[in-house]
Amino acid sequence: MKVLFIVQGEGRGHLTQAIAMERLLTRHGYHVTEVLVGKSLSKRLPGFFTRNIQAPIKQFSSPNFLPTRSNKRANIPYSLLYNLLKLPEYAESMRFIRQRIKESQADIVINFYELLTGLTYFFFRPAAPLVCIGHQYLFLHNDFQLPASINKGELFLLNLFSRMTSLGASKRLALSFRSMNPDKKQKIFAVPPLLRQDIFYQEVSQHNYIHGYMVNSGFAENVYEWHQKCPDVPLRFFWDRWEEEPVKRIDDTLSFYQLDDMLFLRQMAGCKAYASTAGFESICEAMYFRKPILMVPAHIEQECNAYDAMQNGAGIVDENFNLERLLDFAKTYQPNAKFAYWVQSAESIILNELESLVPTHFEEQMYMVEEFI
Incomplete structure (x- = not known):
């Protein structure tokens, strides 16, 4: 069976999910024909993905979100204006996506939260069924709990964006920290985090540095x-x-690294605690390694991630990288014992969702043909 991937190229999470999904499908006889990646001028594809x-x-x-001057959060007004000016370029991208779906003869298209995929299905209606996957x-989901303090306007825009990425989708596979009943009305099916196989082969230890x-x-x-x-805390x-250079050493106890996924995992497996801007993927990896986490959300999506992770015992949330709080939390941290088992069930659950889709799609197509005749 032929599968085409379309991936949002921002951040690390969607890229690592695509790597994990390709390996999963290949092990079970699927053929990923090609991977289309949405890119921005301010980012480049990291080497771990291309390798x-x-x-x-x-x-x-x-389309992508541009940062504020401080390069901490997204500048929503400027991002909207910037992307509106580039609409002709994005229209050309949609025609490109439609052409690649047609020429690849894909049986299924899997979208990793790329906006133009949903818009392509809305305007051009490709024949291949669309499956969208992402924590967002x-x-x-009707049963998902959001923090009471959430900005309703920002949440509306986030959910609107999610719906637009999945226009025309046969299924929305919602990556989740826990099992949930399906929301069949909205075609939302909760599935375990899609982590790369490399994570299962890491030797977990605890050194004195914060990752x-x-x-x-x-x-x-x-x-x-x-x-x-x-300064004494590494x-x-x-x-x-x-x-910057691959490793920028400020002094003996502080270093900044360019993103290298295998090095990232090894450093995480050996750390005392983990601090991040609350991306779903790395939170899941830290939870699997049983590491206490400090989450510093940079935008509305990460605020939802952080709240959900906190409800599932992952760690604590702060507005800044207050690492003293993380060290204090690490002293009493109790990992979520059920999480590893949930992660390990991802392969069978996701395969079942995909395999249940294709016969249904072909039955629908045959029914339409019969009705026409």
């Missing part, structure tokens, strides 16, 4: 300020500042 994906990679121009679809990841490098100032107060943080 690990086996299918041919093709890139296209895609869980926020649309970290920031999707926006502006948070480095917070880390550096805390480091000046507590810190190893990863960021997206590609103009």
